[in-house]
Amino acid sequence: MRARTLIPASLLLLTPFLTGCPQSGGGGGIKKIDQSSLVEVITSDDAKVLDPHTTSDGGNVKVIVQLYQTLVRVDPDDFKQDLRPELAESWKISDDAKTITFQIRQGVKFHDGAELDAAACKLSLERLLERGFKLSVSPYGFMFADLDQITAEGQTLTLSLKSPVAPVVLRSLSMFSASIVSPKLLEATKSMEPGAAQVHVTQNAAGTGPFKLDTFDPAAKVTRLKRNEGYWEGSPTVETVVFKQVADKSARGEYLTRAKGVILCDDVPRELWKSLETQAGLTLKTWWSPNVGYLGVSGTHEKTKELPLRRAIALALERGPVVEHYEGTARPTFSLVAQVMASYDEKLRCPDWDEDRAKRIAKAKELVKEAGAEGRELTIYHPNQARPYLPAPAAIADTIRNQLKEIGLEVKVQGKDKNALFPEIETGKYELVLIGWTTDNGDPDNFYSPLADGSEGKASASNVSRVFDAKIHEQVMAARAIADPAKRIEAYRALEKDLQTRVAGYVPLVNTKTAVAHSSSLNGVEVDGVGHYRFHKATIAPKK
Amino acid sequence: MLAYLARRLALSGVLLLGVVLAVFLLHHALPMDPAAALLGKNYSAEKAHELRESRGLNDPLPVQFARYLGELSRGDLGTSHVSNVPVTEELKAALPATIELGLTALLLAILLGVGLGILTSLRPRTWWDVSGLTLALVGVSLPIFWLGFLAVAVFGDNGTLESRGQALLASSGGGPGIYALAALGGAFLVSPFLVFGRKTFPALARPLGAITLLVVGGLLGAGALHFAFGFRGLPLGGRFDASVWPLNTFVAETPGATGFLLYDTLFVARDSEAFAHVCSHLLLPALVLSSVPTAIIARITRAAMGEVLVQDYIRTAKAKGLTGARVILKHALRNASIPIVTTIGTQLGYLLGGAVLTETIFQWPGMGRYVVDAILASDIKPLQASVLIVAVAFVLINLAVDMSYAWLDPRVGEGRQ
Numbered sequence: 001m002r003a004r005t006l007i008p009a010s011l012l013l014l015t016p017f018l019t020g021c022p023q024s025g026g027g028g029g030i031k032k033i034d035q036s037s038l039v040e041v042i043t044s045d046d047a048k049v050l051d052p053h054t055t056s057d058g059g060n061v062k063v064i065v066q067l068y069q070t071l072v073r074v075d076p077d078d079f080k081q082d083l084r085p086e087l088a089e090s091w092k093i094s095d096d097a098k099t100i101t102f103q104i105r106q107g108v109k110f111h112d113g114a115e116l117d118a119a120a121c122k123l124s125l126e127r128l129l130e131r132g133f134k135l136s137v138s139p140y141g142f143m144f145a146d147l148d149q150i151t152a153e154g155q156t157l158t159l160s161l162k163s164p165v166a167p168v169v170l171r172s173l174s175m176f177s178a179s180i181v182s183p184k185l186l187e188a189t190k191s192m193e194p195g196a197a198q199v200h201v202t203q204n205a206a207g208t209g210p211f212k213l214d215t216f217d218p219a220a221k222v223t224r225l226k227r228n229e230g231y232w233e234g235s236p237t238v239e240t241v242v243f244k245q246v247a248d249k250s251a252r253g254e255y256l257t258r259a260k261g262v263i264l265c266d267d268v269p270r271e272l273w274k275s276l277e278t279q280a281g282l283t284l285k286t287w288w289s290p291n292v293g294y295l296g297v298s299g300t301h302e303k304t305k306e307l308p309l310r311r312a313i314a315l316a317l318e319r320g321p322v323v324e325h326y327e328g329t330a331r332p333t334f335s336l337v338a339q340v341m342a343s344y345d346e347k348l349r350c351p352d353w354d355e356d357r358a359k360r361i362a363k364a365k366e367l368v369k370e371a372g373a374e375g376r377e378l379t380i381y382h383p384n385q386a387r388p389y390l391p392a393p394a395a396i397a398d399t400i401r402n403q404l405k406e407i408g409l410e411v412k413v414q415g416k417d418k419n420a421l422f423p424e425i426e427t428g429k430y431e432l433v434l435i436g437w438t439t440d441n442g443d444p445d446n447f448y449s450p451l452a453d454g455s456e457g458k459a460s461a462s463n464v465s466r467v468f469d470a471k472i473h474e475q476v477m478a479a480r481a482i483a484d485p486a487k488r489i490e491a492y493r494a495l496e497k498d499l500q501t502r503v504a505g506y507v508p509l510v511n512t513k514t515a516v517a518h519s520s521s522l523n524g525v526e527v528d529g530v531g532h533y534r535f536h537k538a539t540i541a542p543k544k
Numbered sequence: 545m546l547a548y549l550a551r552r553l554a555l556s557g558v559l560l561l562g563v564v565l566a567v568f569l570l571h572h573a574l575p576m577d578p579a580a581a582l583l584g585k586n587y588s589a590e591k592a593h594e595l596r597e598s599r600g601l602n603d604p605l606p607v608q609f610a611r612y613l614g615e616l617s618r619g620d621l622g623t624s625h626v627s628n629v630p631v632t633e634e635l636k637a638a639l640p641a642t643i644e645l646g647l648t649a650l651l652l653a654i655l656l657g658v659g660l661g662i663l664t665s666l667r668p669r670t671w672w673d674v675s676g677l678t679l680a681l682v683g684v685s686l687p688i689f690w691l692g693f694l695a696v697a698v699f700g701d702n703g704t705l706e707s708r709g710q711a712l713l714a715s716s717g718g719g720p721g722i723y724a725l726a727a728l729g730g731a732f733l734v735s736p737f738l739v740f741g742r743k744t745f746p747a748l749a750r751p752l753g754a755i756t757l758l759v760v761g762g763l764l765g766a767g768a769l770h771f772a773f774g775f776r777g778l779p780l781g782g783r784f785d786a787s788v789w790p791l792n793t794f795v796a797e798t799p800g801a802t803g804f805l806l807y808d809t810l811f812v813a814r815d816s817e818a819f820a821h822v823c824s825h826l827l828l829p830a831l832v833l834s835s836v837p838t839a840i841i842a843r844i845t846r847a848a849m850g851e852v853l854v855q856d857y858i859r860t861a862k863a864k865g866l867t868g869a870r871v872i873l874k875h876a877l878r879n880a881s882i883p884i885v886t887t888i889g890t891q892l893g894y895l896l897g898g899a900v901l902t903e904t905i906f907q908w909p910g911m912g913r914y915v916v917d918a919i920l921a922s923d924i925k926p927l928q929a930s931v932l933i934v935a936v937a938f939v940l941i942n943l944a945v946d947m948s949y950a951w952l953d954p955r956v957g958e959g960r961q
Contacts, residue, residue, distance in 0.1 A: 029809075029812075029813030029814050029815035029818065030789060030790065030791065030794050030809070030813045030815050030818050031790070032788055032789060033787060033788055033789070033790055035787075035788070038787055040787045048624075048626055048627045049626065049627055049628075056582075056583070056584040057584070057626075136598075136628055137582045137583070137595055139582065139583050139584060142591075194598075194628075195623060195628035196628070198627075198628045199627070199628050199629055202627075215786075215790065215792065215793050217637065217792045217796070218627060218629075218634075219633075219634045219635075219636070219637035219638055219909065219914075220637045220641075220783070220792045220909050221782070221786075221907070221909040221913075222786040222792045224786060224787075224790075240787075242786055242787040244782070244786065244787070244907075245907070246781070246907060247904070247907075248904070248905070250693075251780065251781065251905070251907070254780055255780060258780070261787065419576075419577060419580040419581050419922055420577075420580070422580060422584075422587055423577060423579075423580045423587050423589070423592065426587075426588060426589050460588075461587055461588035461589065462587075
């Protein structure tokens with residue numbers, strides 16, 4: 001009897017599977033989302049935290065930039081990283097480069113109804129600097145350490161700086177981490193524990209951006225935004241933006257090529273770029289990213305402490321074979337600063353450079369001999385995980401190993417988890433590290449300060465060379481304070497030259513492209529140089 | 545029976561304490577530094593030390609362990625370093641997703657595995673037996689990740705098979721020709737039965753039987769073509785399409801909703817379209833996940849049934865005139881069920897804890913994905929909690945299996961050998 005009831009019951013339970021789950025018309029219990037004005041974002045990493053002051057994670061930032069805005073922002077039409085007004089209508093830098101005065105836009109409201117004024121901006125910046133607030137983590141707070149007095153009067157916000165670095169601070173203020181959050185929301189967090197405050201800001205996100213948070217359920221991997229009807233630039237046409245995480249890159253490719261609705265995909269697998277360029281219904285947008293992939297060479301490590309050896313390594317590395325690993329999406333680069341930036345010097349090459357590779361190798365061998373390093377055993381360490389500037393770290397490291405063999409060095413390659421490798425750079429235990437950098441604020445200082453300088457006689461944590469050179473430090477500090485753009489460019493070019501001559505602590509290798517792909521019916525998506533995309537001017541063409 | 549239960553419970557308690565200690569020591573043995581993950585490229589030793597200090601990670605191990613035990617005793621699984629949300633909150637969404645997937649896969653595995661096992665055991669050393677065992681061997685041998693990718697590529701929305709098939713149908717005008725060809729192919733594929741199946745099915749020796757077989761083969765061929773190429777394809781992943789159905793909002797806002805979407809859509813929302821949508825998302829991952837358990841259950845069932853079916857009491861039951869189904873299901877299967885139940889129990893544990901690959905391939909927001917995310921972000925508390933929950937599930941399932949022995953075979957509960 002039991003079997004007689006069990007079998008039909010099981011069959012009943014399986015009916016939907018066995019019948020291929022037909023669309024039965026629905027009982028109408030749950031209202032479907034309107035598809036007519038919806039964009040689905042296929043992204044490699046999902047959002048977990050929507051508090052701009054406490055995160056550095058790319059998955060979070062993609063959502064944050066839809067919800068929040070900054071005083072100034074990078075111009076999306078100019079990949080050379082020019083700034084344009086956003087919540088500040090205008091700004092003025094004092095002659096001594098120690099004061100910035102902003103005129104804050106009027107009539108702007110936060111998603112929770114609060115008004116935007118200078119006091120609201122002040123509160124957000126104070127939280128970023130942990131004045132009157134305690135943050136659970138402050139990954140970018142140090143970039144605003146030069147901020148001294150912040151005064152707010154009506155719509156006028158004045159920032160006084162500890163040193164004359166206004167151009168650098170202005171750029172940092174364009175970063176998502178300097179987002180202006182509703183004062184109503186922030187006031188409520190003052191009495192909370194840092195962790196609880198982060199959760200409160202995340203769950204009640206209220207910025208001035210073109211989209212509002214509709215559903216945020218990180219555990220279920222659902223992030224859905226609705227348009228902000230009261231957006232100060234006019235209500236967006238796109239009504240709903242849904243973020244969908246597809247971590248695996250081949251799966252992301254599948255989603256991209258099989259999409260039925262309107263989509264945008266970031267972190268597009270490089271191997272797909274060529275085929276996507278010709279795929280009907282999709283648009284691939286590519287641009288040179290403000291990044292650099294380089295080989296860091298320690299100047300303090302026992303095995304690479306001799307300057308002639310480091311210069312020999314710089315001479316021996318041929319960019320062409322390295323670039324081949326990037327499927328046509330990278331170009332050789334010869335300075336630490338990204339090629340898209342004005343201070344990049346097209347003509348600059350390392351000392352003793354000769355276009356004839358045979359001559360360079362001969363010179364490099366001489367330098368190795370001079371350093372007494374013939375046959376020396378070195379190890380190249382690289383992150384195991386692909387990075388935007390290193391899509392295949394192990395293969396690229398292997399190419400470099402073969403090139404260094406030509407000048408008589410015995411090189412091994414060793415991969416490490418990025419979360420283990422990056423913190424250990426500061427300990428100085430690695431002689432060669434294959435690594436890279438993407439600027440956070442689009443300023444040349446954001447390359448030289450963290451990667452080639454330091455403070456108080458100590459190299460900064462990300463400086464693989466581990467060299468603190470007093471003269472270089474002086475140059476870095478002086479360049480930060482120059483207000484005149486042309487003079488600033490010259491200062492950074494001179495700095496680069498000196499670094500390659502005096503320290504030779506890195507060998508710049510590649511600058512790469514970044515891409516987003518989206519449905520061709522989606523027009524007007526704004527993408528800026530650092531890769532943030534926005535939909536406030538986007539429209540969806542009706543289906544033909 | 546009560547003494548047996550008490551003994552088993554006491555043993556489980558000791559086991560769980562060991563698990564708690566192992567779970568606590570887990571992150572100290574692994575190169576996981578939440579500070580490195582949180583600070584990213586702006587890491588510095590000073591900032592990292594400050595961060596670890598604020599989260600008590602610099603305290604001596606015994607202090608941390610005592611704190612951990614204290615938290616556990618209050619039912620507190622800790623807070624994620626990344627999101628600062630209590631792990632119990634995050635698990636509210638992940639756990640139902642995994643249980644729903646695991647139970648569906650187990651149901652499929654039991655139906656298919658026990659069925660296949662009985663079928664092969666009834667006709668040992670025949671074509672049926674060899675085919676069944678081969679299928680089981682293939683099921684055990686195929687790596688889940690490969691099977692998963694294959695399933696997505698072939699049956700996924702606009703998958704390879706569908707798009708190629710549609711192109712083929714379009715090029716042939718989609719007319720009856722291509723179906724006739726498929727029918728011929730199906731008839732050809734079943735034709736060996738006419739020779740090798742006569743022993744099992746004597747009717748095949750007669751013309752009517754042979755024609756029936758070929759017609760059935762032809763229909764299967766044409767039907768397979770229609771199903772594979774004509775159907776709309778299955779979703780590539782996820783529990784549901786968040787750009788179409790606001791199911792998570794529904795679960796959060798509706799009293800009585802459980803987070804088990806099959807139940808919620810069918811019984812709470814009473815929305816057959818949403819239910820069908822959830823089923824379509826569940827089908828591929830459940831099938832892929834059930835492949836190994838199906839194979840293992842089939843092999844165990846075959847072996848256990850093989851031993852029982854030759855016993856005297858089975859012959860007696862048949863001699864009494866009982867129907868074949870009654871003999872197999874009531875007399876044979878029940879007596880063969882101890883190893884089968886044990887296997888099902890261990891497979892349930894495997895399905896709940898071992899769905900990491902399946903959940904990753906199919907973007908399933910369950911425990912497996914949760915663990916992977918925690919590892920990638922060096923987020924210790926979610927990792928500890930997930931491992932602990934899976935361990936507890938294993939212990940409880942084993943306990944339940946042991947209890948079921950006592951029900952299936954009363955001698956076990958009485959402590960006899």
